[in-house]
Every structure is written in structure tokens, then in C-alpha cells.
Amino acid sequence: NAGVTQTPKFQVLKTGQSMTLQCAQDMNHEYMSWYRQDPGMGLRLIHYSVGAGITDQGEVPNGYNVSRSTTEDFPLRLLSAAPSQTSVYFCASSQIMNTEAFFGQGTRLTVV
Amino acid sequence: SQELEQSPQSLIVQEGKNLTINCTSSKTLYGLYWYKQKYGEGLIFLMMLQKGGEEKSHEKITAKLDEKKQQSSLHITASQPSHAGIYLCGADNTDKLIFGTGTRLQVFP
Numbered sequence: 428n429a430g431v432t433q434t435p436k437f438q439v440l441k442t443g444q445s446m447t448l449q450c451a452q453d454m455n456h457e458y459m460s461w462y463r464q465d466p467g468m469g470l471r472l473i474h475y476s477v478g479a480g481i482t483d484q485g486e487v488p489n490g491y492n493v494s495r496s497t498t499e500d501f502p503l504r505l506l507s508a509a510p511s512q513t514s515v516y517f518c519a520s521s522q523i524m525n526t527e528a529f530f531g532q533g534t535r536l537t538v539v
Numbered sequence: 540s541q542e543l544e545q546s547p548q549s550l551i552v553q554e555g556k557n558l559t560i561n562c563t564s565s566k567t568l569y570g571l572y573w574y575k576q577k578y579g580e581g582l583i584f585l586m587m588l589q590k591g592g593e594e595k596s597h598e599k600i601t602a603k604l605d606e607k608k609q610q611s612s613l614h615i616t617a618s619q620p621s622h623a624g625i626y627l628c629g630a631d632n633t634d635k636l637i638f639g640t641g642t643r644l645q646v647f648p
Contacts, residue, residue: 431581460636467548469627470582470638477634485635486540517581525570525589525631530581 429453433518433531440508440538448503448534450518456529458521459501460485461493463514464533470517476501477524508538541566541632543639551645552618560613560642562628568608570631576641577624585613585626618646 434449452459460475462485472485476495490512492504501520505512515535521528542565552558562571570589574582586595588604588611595602599616615622623646628639 462638467640469543469545469640470629472635472637475635483634486637519582519636521636524634524636527572527584527587528582528629528636529584530574532581533579 431518431520431529431531433516433534435534436532437535438537440505440536442508442510442538444508446505446508448505448516448518448536450501450503450531451499452501452518452520452529453499454520454522454529455498456520456522457498458523458528459495460519460528461491461501461503462517462519463487463512464517465514473503473516505536510538512536513538541630541637543628543630543637545626545628545639545642547642548640549643549645551647554619554646554648555617558615558618558644560626560644562611562613562639564609564630566609566632568604568611568630571604571611572629572636573602573611573613574627574629574638575624576627582627615644618644620646620648622646 431452457478461473462470474493476482518531519528573585591606591608601614626642
């Protein structure tokens with residue numbers, strides 16, 4: 428029972444580099460989302476998707492891109508990493524809105 | 540946009556003591572979730588409240604959604620070291636799930 432799987436767990440990037448954080452779920456959930464967690468700021472929504480082919484912006488979308496070509500996968504792309512993107516990133520999925528969301532273990536990203 | 544404010548931000552209690560964490564919304568709550576996060580790990584779902592006045596319990600943790608549906612409280616009875624972590628409230632905001640600022644709980648023997 429894998430649930431929500433995020434890779435990598437840790438990553439160090441240089442300013443200006445690009446990378447993709449992977450998120451996959453095996454529960455056939457329609458709803459998926461990406462959050463970042465900074466000290467003292469809880470979780471802030473970056474992008475979310477209500478189904479394959481549909482994505483939308485959250486509270487802090489700048490500097491990030493997403494796509495949802497399949498129900499299972501929801502990758503998050505950093506186009507040109509900046510030190511302000513140093514954070515812990517969480518991916519979550521749920522069957523529909525108004526139900527329990529399942530979270531991955533997080534990706535700790537450091538941009539130097 | 541809707542905002543969730545949690546209080547206190549941080550809490551240090553002695554094992555065995557009771558404690559309460561509050562979550563206040565800037566708008567009416569239609570679905571309120573409580574999650575727990577152990578340090579360095581993902582979030583674990585605790586419970587969900589939907590109706591004003593609703594109260595749910597799981598082991599020694601009780602959560603309640605007030606009648607006016609703009610505040611929720613999480614109460615832990617006889618705290619244990621296993622209760623330590625970050626507690627986050629979340630709410631359904633149209634088609635998004637948003638979170639509060641979090642409360643860091645430490646329990647010492």
C-alpha cells in the first residue's frame with residue numbers, strides 16, 4: 428500500500444537550475460495538490476488539480492509549473508530555482524473534496 | 540480569501556497535563572480537518588468536522604466545531620510524549636484545501 432510517493436526526499440540545487448519534484452499516488456484519487464512548508468507558516472498551496480488535464484493555481488504559484496497528464500502523477504517543476512524556494516514540499520491527494528487528504532513524506536529542497 | 544489562524548503557535552506542557560489548540564477562520568467553515576505532523580515527516584489525518592456543534596474524539600484527542608462554524612478547538616487530555624508534533628487545521632475553500640499556521644506541541648516528562 429504505497430499511498431502518495433514523493434521523490435526525491437532531499438535535493439540541493441544551485442540558483443538558476445531547474446528540476447522536477449515527482450508525486451505519484453496509487454489510490455485513483457482525482458484531487459492532487461502541492462504545498463510548501465516554511466518555518467512558522469504552516470502549509471501554503473502552490474498548485475492543485477481536480478482531475479487529469481486540469482490544474483489551477485494556489486496561493487503561491489510563482490516560479491512553479493505543474494501538469495496532470497495521468498490520474499496517478501502530478502509533477503512539480505521549478506523552472507529557475509531561487510533561494511526563496513528553499514522549503515519542504517508536500518504532495519497530497521484525496522478522492523474528492525471534503526474528504527481526508529493523504530500526504531507524501533515530503534521533499535526537503537535547498538537552493539544555494 | 541479565507542485564512543486560518545491557529546493559537547497558540549507553540550506549546551510546551553508537562554506530561555499528563557491537558558491542553559487546547561484553537562483554529563479561527565476568517566470565513567464560515569464548511570469542512571474542518573485536523574492533522575498531526577511529526578517532526579520531519581508527512582501529515583497524518585486526525586479527524587474531520589462538518590456540522591456546527593459537531594464533536595469527535597479519537598483516543599485522548601477531542602475536536603469540536605463551534606455553532607457559528609468559524610472556530611474549531613482541539614483538546615488533548617492527559618498529554619503524553621507521543622502527542623508531540625505540529626498540529627495543523629485545514630479547511631475546504633471552494634475547490635482548495637488550505638491550512639492554518641500550525642501549533643508546535645512539546646511534551647516533557
